[in-house]
Amino acid sequence: MDISHKRETYGIRDMNNAGERPSNRPNNQYDMVRTLRRTTSYVDEDHIFVGFxxxxxxxxxxxxxxxxxxxxxxxxxxxxxxxxxxxxxxxxxxxxxxxxxxxxxxxxxxxxxxxxxxxxxxxxxxxxxxxxxxxxxxxxxxxxxxxxxxxxxxxxxxxxxxxxxxxxxxxxxxxxxxx
Incomplete structure (x- = not known):
């Protein structure tokens, strides 16, 4: 079974190379993946710090x-x-x-x-x-x-x-x- 054909059929994009920005990839898709990979240092200040x-x-x-x-x-x-x-x-x-x-x-x-x-x-x-x-x-x-x-x-x-x-x-x- 040809996976690339199935991807095309179901509209699945290759996200494995999302860290690189190929010239044919739309900026919005790259930027979306990049944003999703970013995190913040969220700390719940009300969280009780027990056991440490x-x-x-x-x-x-x-x-x-x-x-x-x-x-x-x-x-x-x-x-x-x-x-x-x-x-x-x-x-x-x-x-x-x-x-x-x-x-x-x-x-x-x-x-x-x-x-x-x-x-x-x-x-x-x-x-x-x-x-x-x-x-x-x-x-x-x-x-x-x-x-x-x-x-x-x-x-x-x-x-x-x-x-x-x-x-x-x-x-x-x-x-x-x-x-």
Whole structure:
């Protein structure tokens, strides 16, 4: 049985290559798939955080240790385990907020663009003022890296990268946030 003929008969489109934008594919279909693949770091603030108090305390202790070098702490596992909720509770903790004057939270997801990641980290640190947005609009990727590195000159900063799917996404901006 010819699958491509059945796809044509039933109007099924090949979505496997949706991450690439072939020239013959309508922009709206590509954009729809891209939008569906994106996620946000939604946390239900009313959700009662039960059973993770020991984990929260351990991670708080790790985050607040005086360290001379950058440290990366990964929280990973299957979807629905509460990783984002755990990270958000740490991020908004008064101890973290007072210990890290420069903080940023970004959501990466399956579809990412290095320029967008850099933009989002900078906007998370500085806010979304018109002046900041106008300045960022004119910058190249290299300019954004330099600008971000300058923002992160503080001895301590806290950057949360949520919903990271691919190592390449981390590597695409890691050097910008490290010293």
């Amino acid at each position: 108090q020991d984990v929260v305390q351990t991670l708080l202790t790790e985050l607040l240790k005086p360290e001379p070098h950058r440290r990366v702490i990964s929280i990973y596992g299957m979807g629905g385990l509460g990783k984002t909720t755990l990270a958000r509770n740490l991020y908004i903790s008064p101890n973290i907020a007072s210990s890290f004057p420069t903080r940023a939270w970004i959501c990466v997801s399956q579809e990412y663009n290095t320029m967008d990641l850099l933009w989002n980290i900078i906007k998370s640190i500085q806010g979304c003022t018109k002046e900041t947005l106008d300045l960022l609009e004119k910058m190249t990727e290299r300019d954004l890296e330099i600008y971000l590195r300058d923002l992160l000159k503080e001895p301590k900063y806290h950057v949360v990268v949520d919903d990271l799917w691919h190592r390449e996404a981390w590597e695409s901006f890691e050097m910008s946030i490290s010293r």
